[in-house]
Amino acid sequence: MTEQRRLAAILVADVVGYSRLMGGDEAGTLAHLATLRTEIIEPQIAKHAGRLFKSMGDGFLIEFASAVQAVSCAKAIQDANDQGRLPLRIGIHVGDVVVQGNDLMGDGVNVAARVEGIAEPGGIAITRAVHEQVRDKLDLGFIDRGEIELKNIQRPVQVFVIGEAKVVGQATVLTLPDKPSIAVLPFQNMSGDPEQEYFADGVVSDIITGLSHYKTLFVIARNSSFAYKGRQVDIRQIGRDLGVHYVLEGSIRKAGNRVRITGQLIDAINGAHIWADRFDGDLEDIFELQDQVAGRVIGGIAPSLWEAEKERAKRKVGNLHAYDYFLRAGAALDRVSAESSLEALALARQAITLEPDFALAHALIAELYVQRWSFGWTVDRPGETKEASRAVRRALELDSNDARVLAWCGQALFITMQRVEEGAALLDQAVRINPNFAAGWTFRASMRIASGEPQSAIGDLERALRLSPLDTLKFYTLTLLGRALTLNGEPTRALPVIAESLRLRPNFQGALVELVVANVLVGRLASARQALAEYRTLLPEMRISIYRERTPHLPMGGRETYVAALREAGLPE
Incomplete structure (x- = not known):
């Protein structure tokens, strides 16, 4: 009997994090899945003349006669499922399929299934074969991810993603948030x-x-705003780069005991000036002047916001010299080196000597020890842990309502003291108090990874990247995202994320470990061994036994996965 074959467009969709959702609420998840199928997926299949030929729990395989129908259906499903409890990933390929009764098999189905694994939650990924048929017919903002090696597929496949899917390393247009959005540029000195x-x-x-x-x-984080320091860039371009509606720029003049702040608020969409103003006062009034600037920004964007959000966090410092030392310490922290971290510690301690009740300075000391531990600069583990513990305790006694205090202390409890539950509670509180604090989302993601919640961590990290798309510490956020994807069973998607992290900060030890593990898990042992060689050049003393001691950031099961991968790549016991 002659084997029946035909050309078909195959759409593969599945629910992101389905096993975790079933483990948390089996009955509720099954009910939501039934609703998703009957109210969204099946009606859209019928509307676009498709045929559901196989469903497996949370997975759906659908056949279409044309690529245009398949892509149109995928877009309609994702749009209808926006903000749904069960986020979907969708992959589409056009190819030859083998007909077996009502079922379809062959490379056309296999490639679609592998491409689906590359799509972001809520996103759609398509092959070049699909793109060639729809690019002139559907205007969906296709983004080329290049050729990607897919598991059990003989040759690399060129993949495109559609619309707003998040693609690391690609210049994508950021969608404006659904609330007033602003970036504050560095003021001219x-x-x-x-x-x-x-x-x-x-x-x-x-x-x-x-x-x-x-x-x-929606406020862009400092590290991304400061990417424009010393640069002359059109405000409208900055708005496009950062995905914001408004930009605040200005200047500061400090002379003796007097300070003058000038500011102008600009509509980044059309370049129009909304307001400009000047604020003069004594250095003793610096916090009041800052509040005046912030208040005028709020008033310029939407007067109603000012009345709705009058309550402000109270600052806990009265000594301006202490504040000066704190600012210098923060600047040293941002330089990210072993030497600058020691300089920052000395400056923060001077701030506390002058102002013992300066909560942020205590919290900064805790964060500096996190930085030293994370980058392998710790020389006296017991002594540094003891000082970090004192700093956390004092900072929280003084101010437990500042998001920075909570985030820095929460991260220190987790990383340096391995007090996971306490750290998690503080990080949850930090992002509740200040949902615009990008570092808070990154720190909380690190905690969620360690707690065995990689899917939740992915969401936090994507939010951090959106709040600070040009962050100087973006390499760290991307490394965490690569780790979360790997632990979520998606090492193929993790690889380009890790590669982007290493592009931003070559030889970052954490990213090299992630590169080793992800390559082992996708079967690229030669690439894994090459990455391990680079890692051991930086840390020649590293052994499996030492690695086990230095991984509080991994859940127990995940730690064993990493250890097994490192062992397979050649790390000695």
Whole structure:
């Protein structure tokens, strides 16, 4: 009997994190899955002349006569399922299939299934064969991800993603948030003294923090705003780069005991000036001046927001010299080196000597020890852990309502003291208080990974990347995202994320480990061994036994997966 074959467009969809959802609420998940199928998937299949030829729990395989029908159906399903409890991933391929009764088999189905694994939650991935048939017929913002090796597929496959799917390393257009959105650029230092640069930067950081407490605003994180420091860039381009409607720019002049802040709020869509103003006062009034600037921004964007969000977090410092040392310490922290971390510690300690009740300075000391531990700069583990513990305790005694205090202390409890539950509670509280604090989402994701919740961590990390798309520490967030994807059973999707992290910070030890593990899990042993060689060049003393001791950031099962992968790549016991 002659084998029946035909050309078909195959759509494969499945629910992201289905096993975890079933484990948490089996009855509820099954009910939502039934609703998803009967109210969204099946009606759209019928509307686009498709045929559901196989369903397996949370997975759906659908045949279409044309690629246009398949892609149109996929887009309609994702749009209808927006914000749904069961997020879907969809992959589509056009190819030859083997007909066996009502079932379809062959490469056309296999490739679609593998491509589906590349799509983001809520996203759609298609092969070049599909793209060639729909690119001139459907305007969906296709983004080329290049050729990707797929498991059990003989040759690399060129893949495109559609619309707003998040693609690491690609220049995508960010969609404006559904609330007023703003980026605060570094203010120009008009003091004539380069040494005062840290003061201007610190004041702007506090304005950003002040605005971030308004939950009705979407505020870009400091590290992304400061990517434009010293650069002349069109405001409209900045708005497109950061995905915001408004941009605040200005200048600061500090002379003696007087300070002048000027600011102008600009509509980044059309370049129109909304307002410009000048604020003068004594250094003793610096916090009041910052609040005036923030208040005028709110008033310029939407007057109703000011009345709705009047309550502001109270600052816990009265000594301006202490504040000066704190700003210098923060600037040293941002340089991310073993030497600058020691400099920052000394400056933060001076701030506390002058102002013992300065909560943020205590919390900064805790965060500095997290940085030292994370980058392998710790030289006295017991002593540094003891000082970090004191700093956390004192910071929380002084102010448990500041998102930065909570996030820095929560991360320190988790990383340096391995007090996971306490750290998790503080990080949850930090993002509740300030949902615009990108680092808070990143830190919480790290905690969720360690707690065995990689799917939840992926969502937190995507939010952090959106809040700070140009962050100087983006490499760290991307490394965590690669780890979360690997632990979520998606090492193929993790690889380009890890590669982007290493592009931003070559030889980052954490990313190299992730590269080793992900390559082992997808069967690329030669690439894994090459990455391990680079890792051991940086840490020649590393052994399996030492690695086990240094991985509080991994859940128990995940740790064994990583250890097995490192062992297979050649790391000695």
